Structures are given as structure tokens and as C-alpha cells.
Amino acid sequence: MEERVAVTTVLAGTVLALPVLAVFTTVWLWPATIIRGYNWLVRLKLGLVVRYSYYGGYRFCYFTRGTPGGAIPSILLLHGFSASKDMWLPLVKYIPVEQHIVCVDMPGHEGTSRTGSEDYSIRGQVARIHQFVQSVGLDKRPFHLVGTSMGGNVAGVYAATYPAYLSGVTLMCPSGLVYPTDSEFIVRLRELEKNPEGSPIPLIPSNARELEDMLSLCCHKPPKLPRQVLRGLLDNRIRHNHFYKELFMELVEETSRHSLQESLHLITSPLQVLWGKQDQVLDVSGASAMKAAVPHGELFLLDDCGHTIALERPRKAAQLIMDFLFTQEAQNKDGKEKLS
Numbered sequence: 407m408e409e410r411v412a413v414t415t416v417l418a419g420t421v422l423a424l425p426v427l428a429v430f431t432t433v434w435l436w437p438a439t440i441i442r443g444y445n446w447l448v449r450l451k452l453g454l455v456v457r458y459s460y461y462g463g464y465r466f467c468y469f470t471r472g473t474p475g476g477a478i479p480s481i482l483l484l485h486g487f488s489a490s491k492d493m494w495l496p497l498v499k500y501i502p503v504e505q506h507i508v509c510v511d512m513p514g515h516e517g518t519s520r521t522g523s524e525d526y527s528i529r530g531q532v533a534r535i536h537q538f539v540q541s542v543g544l545d546k547r548p549f550h551l552v553g554t555s556m557g558g559n560v561a562g563v564y565a566a567t568y569p570a571y572l573s574g575v576t577l578m579c580p581s582g583l584v585y586p587t588d589s590e591f592i593v594r595l596r597e598l599e600k601n602p603e604g605s606p607i608p609l610i611p612s613n614a615r616e617l618e619d620m621l622s623l624c625c626h627k628p629p630k631l632p633r634q635v636l637r638g639l640l641d642n643r644i645r646h647n648h649f650y651k652e653l654f655m656e657l658v659e660e661t662s663r664h665s666l667q668e669s670l671h672l673i674t675s676p677l678q679v680l681w682g683k684q685d686q687v688l689d690v691s692g693a694s695a696m697k698a699a700v701p702h703g704e705l706f707l708l709d710d711c712g713h714t715i716a717l718e719r720p721r722k723a724a725q726l727i728m729d730f731l732f733t734q735e736a737q738n739k740d741g742k743e744k745l746s
Contacts, residue, residue: 452471494716561575580688591609667699687712
């Protein structure tokens with residue numbers, strides 16, 4: 407009898423240990439899987455649905471929540487260089503659940519088609535994003551466009567190119583400007599131009615130390631992440647480094663480097679600009695340059711915030727965007743009542 411109990415105990419212990427061992431093995435050997443699994447769980451919790459749309463043979467991957475056609479315009483969010491639609495998850499958490507939102511992987515990123523340099527310039531990306539807008543029916547009524555960093559550059563040029571499609575635009579620390587003050591990132595790039603073989607591109611890490619350096623550059627207070635989480639983040643990025651380098655070289659070309667600056671005078675849509683005061687990637691002086699070129703724009707500088715606003719100040723950013731949308735809707739409603 408005692409032997410049976412002992413055997414049963416051992417078997418029960420083995421059954422319980424197997425899932426723990428499986429999780430431990432996965433975390434240790436395949437940490438990138440854990441990162442992807444975590445993002446999947448967050449999307450599930452937030453009620454986000456991943457979908458694909460096509461324009462000709464080109465594929466877009468995006469997630470969405472809510473139904474278009476409400477009183478408040480739909481929101482389309484464009485992420486930054488080497489990120490993905492999942493970078494918006496912390497911010498989406500604070501967007502009302504009834505609000506229709508769409509977050510798309512930018513050209514060549516994550517689940518969206520990777521083609522060639524013709525799609526990677528800012529104008530090329532603008533053309534592709536307009537195809538996405540048409541493919542998912544966002545062109546049926548004016549929508550609000552949000553973009554950060556590279557995505558902010560694209561969003562600003564899109565606003566200058568397709569004003570009739572927008573109800574407004576929010577730009578978060580956008581690239582593509584002439585910045586009165588050089589940021590730490592720009593200083594490093596200038597050094598890199600002098601000695602191309604001397605050091606890696608700061609935003610394209612190839613090892614854990616470079617990844618930690620990138621996080622310190624992008625965040626005012628970089629998160630303290632466990633070693634395996636860092637490894638998972640790196641594993642998810644490093645296999646795309648060849649693409650990131652190709653994209654980066656296209657973005658620093660003369661045709662893209664100041665594309666937003668050259669388009670600012672054409673932005674007629676209601677404009678909101680958000681910038682982290684401690685941004686080391688694109689200096690906050692760019693905000694004053696935008697305000698000078700687009701006087702009708704609203705400007706908000708965020709304390710204790712670097713370049714990654716959606717990660718560092720997601721609640722505040724979501725609040726500012728929704729307040730901006732509600733204000734625009736109220737003004738439009740008031741204008742229609744006066745006309746009638």
C-alpha cells in the first residue's frame with residue numbers, strides 16, 4: 407500500500423513538474439517566443455483583432471478594435487523605425503473601448519510586405535499607407551492620423567498630401583525636421599559619418615549591450631528588464647537587422663531626411679504635436695520649429711519623457727489625443743449649428 411502511495415506521489419509530482427519545466431525551458435531557450443506570447447495575450451485582453459488586407463499583391467498586417475462610423479473619427483496609428491503595431495499596446499489600453507482604432511505594421515515591418523527601397527523612403531511609405539487606407543475602407547470618411555518618430559514623419563507628409571482624408575493629425579516627436587539643437591542620437595550619427603566602420607548604428611543593436619544602449623537612448627528612464635527578456639527582445643529584432651539597415655539608409659537620404667520640414671506649409675488639418683522634453687533621439691527643439699511653421703497646431707511638451715511617448719507616458723498621450731478629438735468634434739458640431 408505504501409509503495410502504491412509513493413508511486414502515485416511521484417507520478418503526481420512529475421505531472422505537475424512537466425508544465426513548469428516546459429515553461430522554464432521555453433523562457434531559457436526561446437525567450438523571443440515569450441515576448442510574442444505576451445503581446446498576443448495583451449492584444450486578447452484589450453479586445454484587439456489581428457487582420458490582413460491587400461492592395462494588389464501587397465499585404466498589410468494590422469490590428470483593430472471598435473466599429474467605424476461613430477461620432478468620433480476613427481484613429482489610425484503609425485509606429486516608428488524598427489518597431490511594430492504592438493508598440494501601441496500600452497497607449498491603446500487607455501483609449502475608450504468603443505473608439506474605433508487601427509494600428510498597422512509599416513512597410514517592411516512585422517507582417518506587412520517587405521519589398522524594396524522604393525517603398526522605404528518617406529514618400530514611398532506615404533503611398534503605401536494610402537493604399538492601406540483604401541484597402542480597409544478608412545477613406546469613406548475623414549479619420550484621425552497618429553504617428554510617432556518615423557511614423558510621425560510619414561503621418562505629417564500624408565497630411566500634407568491627402569488633407570481631404572483627415573479630420574486631424576497627431577505627431578509624436580516626428581523625424582524629418584530641421585532641428586535647431588542636435589540630439590545625442592544626431593551627434594552619434596555625425597561621428598558615424600566620419601568613421602562608418604567605427605561603431606554600429608545606435609538604433610540597430612546586434613548584442614545585449616547595444617540593446618541596453620538603445621533603450622537608454624530612447625527612454626528617459628529605461629526599463630530594468632531581466633536578462634532573458636532582453637534576449638527575447640534582441641532575438642525578435644536581430645533577424646531583421648539587414649532590413650533595418652536598408653531602411654535606415656533610405657531614411658537618411660536627401661529625399662527623406664527633411665521631408666516633413668518641406669511639407670509643413672501644406673498641412674491644413676487640425677494638428678497636435680506631442681514631444682518628450684528629455685528626447686535624446688530627436689531633440690525637443692523640433693517642436694518649436696513645427697510651431698513656427700504651423701502656427702495653428704497645438705503643442706504639448708511632456709515631462710519625464712524621452713522619445714518613446716507611447717511607452718513612457720501612454721495614459722497622458724491617450725488622454726491628450728482623445729481630448730483633441732472631442733474638441734475637434736465639438737467645434738465641428740458648433741460650426742454646423744451656426745450654419746443651419
